[in-house]
Amino acid sequence: MKRERGIVTQLQTRVTEQFGKKICTATDCENLAHALKENLNEVVSSQTLRRFFGLIKTTSRTSIFTLDILSKFCGYKDYENFRLLCGSSELEIFFGSDEDSGKDFWQKSEHLCRQIADSPELLITTHYRMMPFPMVRKYFMENHPMRDMLGTVYSQYFLSYLKYNNSNEAKIFAYGFLYKSAFLQENTELLQFLHQIVAATELTKEVHVIPAGLKYGIMLHYADFTGNESxxxxxxxxxxxxxxxxxxxxQASVCSFEYSVLELLIFTDRTEEMLFLVDHNTFHRSSTDQSIIPGERKRTHDEVWKILCACANQKAGDRNRSLQYLRTVNLDNLGFGWEKYYSIIFYLVELEFSEPKDRRKILIKLNHLVEETRFSFFEQQLTLHKDAVLSC
Known part of the structure; x- marks a missing residue:
């Protein structure tokens, strides 16, 4: 109860700052009510605002409806979003342990991912507070890298991560995702710089199978991107x-070495090499990470593999095999932070097999996803498909 009152007090302060003057009279509350209507098209009575600021004595709590509107006025998604940001000490206590302690770090990280995706303010502040904690780096970053957010300031999280972990595995992981971000946003100079770092980072003994595959995916992608055949x-x-x-x-990992390489190779036309990875994939047999990798993430990786295989076979001209993979894909199985990015790849493949009457619907979905993710790389492909549809 005491903590909740403290958060409400902080919200009062933020509303006052946003409003631009101290709220201490009935007229101030009337003007604030007008501002809420004008800015948010929401109606909160001046009487309610007087109770919220303590200008009228009351024994009742402010409704969540009112708290949500006032939080939105301050730039947050809702009151729960505001509480999360103001409750940073709670997060810091939760993640403050230096080792696994039986807490559900995975679920908490998942929740935090959803929160920062919905709140621009949280997005630009969370990594400064949370990245010093080892459990944040392990669960929130290493186990929850959000591909959907690579076109936003979220990419800065990987630089913040490297401030506290500069092992070879960490470098490949973080610079590898920054490489993907640069590619998807068509930043050629940054792409070259990041490739140099990843290529120069040795695969030492501690490097996990997934970043090891990522390293080779990047090197192969960049060699193809620059036309360096040898x-x-x-x-x-x-x-x-x-x-x-x-x-x-x-075999013990949630996804394979080949999977990690193929994730980048699908952006080339190296069909022979892609099919080698598909045909020689090492499938999961047992996991040493069952305590931290929930079934939902395994389903995500399984779904991604089918999308990658559909894409590789479509590029190779094997229509039947590509369709076999495509028809088994369930986009609902893609986890949070993954679904938009891999849905784009899925729909681009689906376009190749769809009837003209269905292509417009798929293009609308694609256009929406590309706008949301800000991945300019896909815009050119969309333009080509749109031109083809218009010419039909």
Whole structure:
């Protein structure tokens, strides 16, 4: 109760700051009510506002409806969103342990991901507060990297992460996701810089199978992107040899070495190499991470693999095999932070097999997803498909 009163007091302060003057009279409350109507098209009576600011004595609590509106007035999604930001000490206490302690860090991280995705203010402040905590870096970052957010300031989270962890595995993980962000936003100079860092980072013993595959995915993608045929051939042969060292790790991991490589290779036309990865994928057998990887994440990875396989086979011209994978995909199984990015890839493949009458609907979905994610890389592909539809 005491903590709740403290948060309401903080909201009073924020509303006052947003309003631009101290609220201490009935006239102030009338003017604030007018501002709420004008800015949010929401009606809160001046009488309610007088009770909220303590200008009228009351024994009742302010309704959630009113608290939500006042929170929105201050730039938050709702009151719960405001509470999360103001309750940073609670988050810090929860994640403050230096080691796993039986707490549900996974669920808390999932909740935090949803909160920052919905709140611009949380998005630009959370990493400063939370990244010093090892459990945040492990669960919130390493286990919850949100591909859907790579076109936003969320990419700064990976730089903040590196401030506290500069192991080779951490470098490949963080710079690898920044590489994806640069590619999706068509930042060629940054792409070159990030490739150099990842390529120069050694696969030391502690590097997990997923970042190991990510490293080779980036090197192959960049060699293709720059048209360096000899480098691509050399890197692919090296990858074929290295992947054998990760077979056991792939079998125990939620996704394989080949999966991580293919995630980037699908953005090339290297169909022979893509099909090699599809046909030689190391499937999951047992997990050493069952205590931290819930079933929902395994379903996400399984769904992503089907999308990647559908894309690879479609590019290779194997229509039947691509459709076999495509028809088994259930986009509802994609986890939060993944669904928009992989839905774009899914719909781009589906476009190739759809009837002209269905293409407009798919293009509308794609256009919405690309606008939401700000991935300019996909805009050119959308334009080509739109032109094709219009010419039909």
């Amino acid at each position: 480098l691509f051939t050399q890197t692919f042969e090296e990858m074929r040899s290295i992947r054998k060292q990760y077979i056991s790790a792939s």
